[in-house]
Amino acid sequence: MLRLDKFLCEMKTGTRSQVKVFIRKGLVTVNGTTVKSPEQKINEKADTVCVNGKRVSYQKYAYFMLHKPAGYVSATRDSHDKTVLDLMKEPGNPLLDRELFPVGRLDKDTEGLLLITDDGELSHRLLSPSMHVPKTYYVEIDGSLSAGRQECLRQGVDIGEKHGKTRPAVLTEAEKGGFCCAEAESAWLLTITEGKFHQVKRMMQAVGRNVVYLKRLSMGALQLDETLPRGAFRPLTEEELEKLLKEGESRL
Known part of the structure; x- marks a missing residue:
């Protein structure tokens, strides 16, 4: 269970103060009922939360597949080169506003599969030398x-x-x-x-x-989608994510 305002902030609907304004103005509903209290507890996985009529779905972490092209560095920021995160622009996608990072590195001149996420635990499991992924x-x-x-x-x-x-x-x-x-x-x-x-x-x-x-x-279990053009990205499918998470668990 999460507080409504915390849920909306985590889903990048707005800042804490902005979310409270939305709630106060009656723009937020839970299971079809207008809610006026930011402290109300919700079941983030079962309840239907809408802001101004648009549903806000819960996703604890974001997972993207990026087909890295040459010329980009595998970092979140760089003072000299463009980073792989510079490729990930999609207006209106709140998942891209998270603190995303590449799992591991590909050299600047290397292409191919790169997992982008904000799931630090999964990243650690996939990169740990003892896991032999x-x-x-x-x-x-x-x-x-x-x-x-x-x-x-x-x-x-x-x-x-x-x-x-x-x-x-x-x-x-x-x-x-x-x-x-x-x-x-x-x-x-x-x-x-x-x-x-x-x-x-x-x-x-x-x-x-x-x-x-x-x-x-x-x-690991994640394979590059060859239909994904160089420089393009997409969310992992449910099947891809399930296989990846299971593999991470099996290597603990």
């Missing part, structure tokens, strides 16, 4: 990979970290798609369960190859 990337490199190089990547390579080699990875050759760069000689799908700084690029450098294009396709 798998992340799959489409990688184009400037050369081929011999059987020996492939096996090195699968077993783990030394990228200069003090704790030794990277964890074992899953590597399969892929067809070069519509993303391919002119200097790319081969393409691969690489799944890792860590999130070290520039890890995919450093892993390829460890076997003598350079990444010329990189795109994240999945993070």
